[in-house]
Amino acid sequence: MKNENLVPKVRFKGFSDPWEQRKLGNYVIIKSGDAPSEFVDGDEPYLKVDDLNNSTVFQNSTKHTVKGNAEKMIQSGSIVFSKRGAAILTNKVRILEKKMFMDTNMMALTPVETDLYFLYFLISEENLSKIADTSTIPQINNKHIIPYTIYLPCLMEQQRLGKVLILLSNLIAANEDKLEQLKTLKKLMMQKIFSQEWRFKGFTDPWEQRKLKWFLRVSKLKNIDGIFDKNSVLSVSGEFGVVNQIAFQGRSFAGKSILNYGILDHNDVVYTKSPLKSNPYGIIKTNLGKAGVVSTLYAVYAPLKTVYSPILGYYFNLDTRVNNYLRPLVNKGAKNDMKVRDEAVLEGKVCIPDSIETQKRICNLFSLIDNLIAANEDKLNQLKELKKYLMQNMFV
Incomplete structure (x- = not known):
């Protein structure tokens, strides 16, 4: 939601100037990818739309490799997303962490005189699918990006915002990983205990x-x-x-x-x-x-x-x-x-097990894991709510 005064509701101390209205095309270098026919077999990473499903904020891997003209590689520190097809609507935006070739169905924006992380969150929040041409197949082209209106604070405020939000995003990702590890641990323990492969010390009678x-x-x-x-x-x-x-x-x-x-x-x-x-x-x-x-x-x-x-x-x-x-x-x-x-x-x-004591010991163990999972889910939800609040209130 745009603030008529171009001033966000929540700001870092020391910043009070209104944000300035600018055209996105003046602050990015726009590149599109190349079709497979432009390449030969090789071992250089080749980013495709489906690779975005295996990452969150940062994109550092791909399942595809090729060999081509090195000048066509997309530089690390670029913001990449789908530019054609239904995948546009999923709003999967990523930061490229290493140089890659890129498929023709993707677009890259390399920041110019703009903080990378700030621009990443700005583009994610803007959801560029709303400016896509949907007359036939949804697609985003240079003509959509260049004139698109954005609102920018000074570079120092951009950097502060970007740093806080990227740290928060990393914290969310770490907690998501921990939560999945706990769920995997619980599943493994249930399989091992109910198969009697793992037993409590001192309990040997067959079930x-x-x-x-x-x-x-x-x-x-x-x-x-x-x-x-x-x-x-x-x-x-x-x-x-x-x-x-x-x-x-x-x-x-x-x-x-x-x-x-x-x-x-x-x-x-x-x-x-x-x-x-x-x-x-x-x-x-x-x-x-x-x-x-x-x-x-x-x-x-x-x-x-x-x-x-x-x-x-x-x-x-x-x-x-x-x-x-x-x-x-x-x-x-x-x-x-x-x-x-x-x-x-x-x-x-x-x-x-017939033993009520053994039954309770097993349940107490799983209950402990359940409580850890629930506590981590609560923490994760709180972090996501905090990020949502900041995105809504620290941007114009």
């Missing part, structure tokens, strides 16, 4: 395969007395487990009765009969949060004394495991019916 009904029974409790209101309606997410439907999905239950909904208590296990793409036979989760109610699309199971039920939620956390468990139990009576009857869900076999 027994038992039918799920050894650990659970079908719960028939309904919300007939209206103990739970519509703010307590729960749903099941493949990624996030049991969630509050209003808070998670913004669903409204105005005018709809929930008296026939099943009660899902804390530590109850729930099976959703609504198949998803990654879970064609449904999802099995343990309710680790507050008690609530679920619609008739769900089946609820109460734990017996033989199980610390959170372990079943972790056991069925992997899509492949829950699909392999439910597939043989699918109702074959109706054409294309992928659902499993409530009682039939309990007929499959699982392999978990």
Whole structure:
């Protein structure tokens, strides 16, 4: 949003002059890439649009190589983006970290008397797809870039802005990497522990395969007395487990009765009969949060004394495991019916330790990792919100 006075809402101390309106073409050298026919086989990097999917801010690698005229290489410190096709709409803008040849579907802007990082964030925020020619195939050409209006502060303020935002972007990227590492660690540990490849010291007894009904029974409790209101309606997410439907999905239950909904208590296990793409036979989760109610699309199971039920939620956390468990139990009576009857869900076999102590130790370990993941997700969201705020308030 443009400030009529050309002064951003938030500024570094010591800067008060209004930003100046300029033409983008006066502050960049514009280059487009070259078609593959201009090159021969070689080992020099050749940047294509699909390479932008494997980076965030900085572009330092490509899957493609060629050999060509060195004068046609795009210099490091250039800002690159797609100039033709639907990829324009994704607004993937990158800073080239090393010299590369470039495909004809891409454009590079090399800053002139302008801070690289400032210009990068300015172009990312402007989203140049809005100036693309869309009469046939979307494309951006020199005629769009040269006259495009931008707003610039003095070079020193540009440098301050660019430095802060690039540091923040690097911090976000580092936290994203850490979050992915934690999720990968959790997945690895779940595979190793439930395969019994990894065991706690002092525990050597083999786990027994038992039918799920050894650990659970079908719960028939309904919300007939209206103990739970519509703010307590729960749903099941493949990624996030049991969630509050209003808070998670913004669903409204105005005018709809929930008296026939099943009660899902804390530590109850729930099976959703609504198949998803990654879970064609449904999802099995343990309710680790507050008690609530679920619609008739769900089946609820109460734990017996033989199980610390959170372990079943972790056991069925992997899509492949829950699909392999439910597939043989699918109702074959109706054409294309992928659902499993409530009682039939309990007929499959699982392999978990009989010892409640071992079950709890496993769950405590995974809970610790879950808490680390949640804490890093919160931190990452805060950093992204901070960056969003700065982008909205430190630019004209």
